[in-house]
Amino acid sequence: MENISPALLNWFYENQRVLPFRTDPSPYHVWLSEIMLQQTRVSAALPYYERFLAALPDIPALAACEEEKLNKLWEGLGYYSRVRNLQKAARIVCEQYGGELPADYDAIRALPGIGDYTAGAICSISFGIPVPAVDGNVLRVFSRLYNDPGVITDPAVKKAFTVRVMEHQPPAAPGDYNQALMELGALVCVPNGAPLCEQCPLARLCQARAAGTALSLPQKAAPKARxxxxxxxxxxxxxxxxxxxxxxxxxxxxxxxxxxxxxxxxxxxxxxxxxxxxxxxxxxxxxxxxxxxxxxxxxxxxxxxxxxxxxxxxxxxxxxxxxxxxxxxxxxxxxxxxxxxxxxxxxx
Ligand code: SF4
Known part of the structure; x- marks a missing residue:
């Protein structure tokens, strides 16, 4: 397949949503936004993001915040372990890195609450480090682009998809490329209902579109009963x-x-x-x-x-x-x- 990044980036620069963590993509901003967005839609998370940053504008302020205040700032977002881990990580960043996230993937990945995806997002978007940031949106796009029925909840499949994602990543714009893929998954190659293929910059290359299989992809393992x-x-x-x-x-x-x-x-x-x-x-x-x-x-x-x-x-x-x-x-x-x-x- 030809490299998707030129068409994808052109589309992104014209169609990306204006979001505060894009306007000012400092490592702290990207980190906070990615943690908030793990279980919450962008539109729902934005007021929390603004309020959180107004109260805790930097990592030392987050590290020093009193527990009840921190929980109040998170109230309504749920999954409170996320904010506890944010603070644990902030304290480590203050102790070990002078209160600023280091431009080092392994060091960031080692912090509490930060997985491959979040570390990849921070490093690529804020530091321009050429690493992947593969979330559900990106897996869906690649599953359809390659018409690949691999079960994306399988770690081996995710790893193989990540290799493909990196084959297309332009070394000069890893952050924009990663964000463009996520944005395409959020706005065009959508998870619920039919993808909006007529608006897609990758339509010409998309194998699922050609095969008529986009709606059945990606394949996921059946969820466990609650x-x-x-x-x-x-x-x-x-x-x-x-x-x-x-x-x-x-x-x-x-x-x-x-x-x-x-x-x-x-x-x-x-x-x-x-x-x-x-x-x-x-x-x-x-x-x-x-x-x-x-x-x-x-x-x-x-x-x-x-x-x-x-x-x-x-x-x-x-x-x-x-x-x-x-x-x-x-x-x-x-x-x-x-x-x-x-x-x-x-x-x-
Ligand atoms: S053409 Fe359609 S299915 Fe293929 S990547 Fe674009 S939106 Fe998704």
Missing amino acids: KLEDLTVALVESPAGFLIQQRPEKGLLAGLWQPLLWEGAAMTAEQLPAALTALGIHGITEAKPIPKAKHIFSHIEWRMTGYTVTVEAQPAPDGWIWATREQLQTEYTLPGAFKAYKKRLGLV
């Missing part, structure tokens, strides 16, 4: 606020705050008073069921049975605190898994 878990959530309110507790430092939603909940059980209204009493919560004046809710993580689905509970004034049980609505807005982060309950509390 584990279903039942929970009971109680929004317990006293004159001092709502009862919340910080989750453990490790595991799902690590370090974030949650309302009172019992994992592994869908509790009936009859069972609830005894469960509350067992925790030392007394003086229940009202307990009412609220609609069931669910939250889907990548590998688990929570099915939540909920109650609102009103109690008399009392100290919080050990390990819990009463938080006012204002504190829940500004200080403590309840993750999106509890969105239905946050809505009920008027927090979203």
Whole structure:
């Protein structure tokens, strides 16, 4: 196949979206944007990106940020391990590299939360280092371009595709080339529905287009079934606020705050008073069921049975605190898994 980069780059220079991390592609900006965009659409991530940078304009500021503030800045994006890893990496960058990411692929790849793709994006876009940055968009484009039915979730297939990606990369413009491929995948060779081949600068070369197979590519392994878990959530309110507790430092939603909940059980209204009493919560004046809710993580689905509970004034049980609505807005982060309950509390 002839080299795709001239046609691809021409298209990119005319059609790329104007994005703040493209206008000012410093290593920190590219790093932050790539981490945010891992699970979030560009349009949804942009306000978070602007707000995050306004609060933490450089890597030393990120390294020094207090945990609750950091979680608040990430609130709504989900997958909080991403921001914890960002900070861990920022601290290493401050200790080892004077607060600036080094122009060194291996050193960047070794930082927490940075995989091949993110390291490749930072190095190629910010430092002009000729390395690949192969994400799902790029794999889709190459799968179609070569009409290759290889299963892209297979590491060996990804490696072979990466070799092809590099065969076309112009040494003078690795960052633009990598971004152009991602942009083509995001805007033209789209993941859901038919690709917009009539707008594609690679249409003349595309083997899937010629074969009429584009819609069936790329091939992916069937996703694993999610584990279903039942929970009971109680929004317990006293004159001092709502009862919340910080989750453990490790595991799902690590370090974030949650309302009172019992994992592994869908509790009936009859069972609830005894469960509350067992925790030392007394003086229940009202307990009412609220609609069931669910939250889907990548590998688990929570099915939540909920109650609102009103109690008399009392100290919080050990390990819990009463938080006012204002504190829940500004200080403590309840993750999106509890969105239905946050809505009920008027927090979203
Ligand atoms: S011609 Fe169509 S299928 Fe082929 S790369 Fe372009 S948009 Fe994708």
